[in-house]
Amino acid sequence: xxxxxxxxxxxxxxxxxxxxxxxxxxxxxxxxxxxxxxxxxxxxxxxxxxxxxxxxxxxxxxxxxxxxxxxxxxxxxxxxxxxxxxxxxxxxxxxxxxxxxxxxxxxxxxxxxxxxxxxxxxxxxxxxxxxxxxxxxxxxxxxxxxxxxxxxxxxxxxxxxxxxxxxxxxxxxxxxxxxxxxxxxxxxxxxxxxxxxxxxxxxxxxxxxxxxxxxxxxxxxxxxxxxxxxxxxxxxxxxxxxxxxxxxxxxxxxxxxxxxxxxxxxxxxxxxxxxxxxxxxxxxxxxxxxxxxxxxxxxxxxxxxxxxxxxxxxxxxxxxxxxxxxxxxxxxxxxxxxxxx
Numbered sequence: 001x002x003x004x005x006x007x008x009x010x011x012x013x014x015x016x017x018x019x020x021x022x023x024x025x026x027x028x029x030x031x032x033x034x035x036x037x038x039x040x041x042x043x044x045x046x047x048x049x050x051x052x053x054x055x056x057x058x059x060x061x062x063x064x065x066x067x068x069x070x071x072x073x074x075x076x077x078x079x080x081x082x083x084x085x086x087x088x089x090x091x092x093x094x095x096x097x098x099x100x101x102x103x104x105x106x107x108x109x110x111x112x113x114x115x116x117x118x119x120x121x122x123x124x125x126x127x128x129x130x131x132x133x134x135x136x137x138x139x140x141x142x143x144x145x146x147x148x149x150x151x152x153x154x155x156x157x158x159x160x161x162x163x164x165x166x167x168x169x170x171x172x173x174x175x176x177x178x179x180x181x182x183x184x185x186x187x188x189x190x191x192x193x194x195x196x197x198x199x200x201x202x203x204x205x206x207x208x209x210x211x212x213x214x215x216x217x218x219x220x221x222x223x224x225x226x227x228x229x230x231x232x233x234x235x236x237x238x239x240x241x242x243x244x245x246x247x248x249x250x251x252x253x254x255x256x257x258x259x260x261x262x263x264x265x266x267x268x269x270x271x272x273x274x275x276x277x278x279x280x281x282x283x284x285x286x287x288x289x290x291x292x293x294x295x296x297x298x299x300x301x302x303x304x305x306x307x308x309x310x311x312x313x314x315x316x317x318x319x320x321x322x323x324x325x326x327x328x329x330x331x332x333x334x335x336x337x338x339x340x341x
Contacts, residue, residue, distance in 0.1 A: 001018050002016070002044075002047065002056065003015070003023070004042075004043045005043060006040060007038065007041075011156070012168065012170065013043060016056055017059065018059050021046075023059075025043065027041070027062060027063075028040070028042075029041075029042055029060075029062055031060070032058070036106030039063045039068065039070075074103045081137055084133065084136050084137060092132075095120055095121060096118045097120070097151075098117070098118050099146060100117040101115070103115075112140065114133070114137055116142065117145075118143060120145060126143055129143070148199055149174050149200060151198060152168070153167040155168075165197060166203050178201070182194050184209060185205070185212050187205075208240075211240060216238075220235050222237065226245075226263040227263070228256070230258070232249070233249040234250070243259065243260050244257040
């Protein structure tokens, strides 16, 4: 069985093995982490799956009242630490932006630990900032710089499609995305059109790129003359999601959408080779004299047509070789008036 939990509302899903526990949707459960068990909300109730999935962390049970009180206190401490960190950054005049705060109080080696995630355009000397934060928060401080994609993941937000950011919901790893993917999908190369909330290329460009590669490898290119059920025409565009090709007909000039399979040359050649014409007259081979026709038994041949030879050989059936006419040799005489003999 598998269940899914989330630490934040509409946040990323984490899958667990429920073990003997059967929480319902909305219940608070304990999730094992590197810093000790943390409280999370059950999003998917435990359910059976068709395939065996191993290696999932085991749910540590339903959160008690003490666990819920501790989680609420940590939330308040994170909010206070964010305000204090922003105030001290302004005082020191550092080009830093606080992205997230983690408060750890169950690690055996430390009593209280505050992890500050920040973004900056370059490396920052924050030694004095760490001392002031430790004095103000009375805890051990760790500052970790993150990139633009991780910043969008931690903060969350709404993408150009109107949905929650993929990196903040279900993406686990950031795969490389290139401008070539946008070109293959015929997207405008305007940075405002193909960039996400982080300012980098949108991660969703990677989703359909293999489909576009397969389509472009098999479909006729733009400008190719093709034959369609509606007539001959020229390819003027592609529609990859619907697996169709836009063709401008030569006769009427109008555009029509045809299936990729209808205009592919390999399929047309296959259909042309496998199609037979039922109205065409059958081809009958006329046998040589004395040789029975194909499919007719030798006993059914009239006796008058049987040759005198007891055995018909290939030499009898073979057509006699034609000889080239010999060229007449012209006889030349010393006297021009004499005729040849």
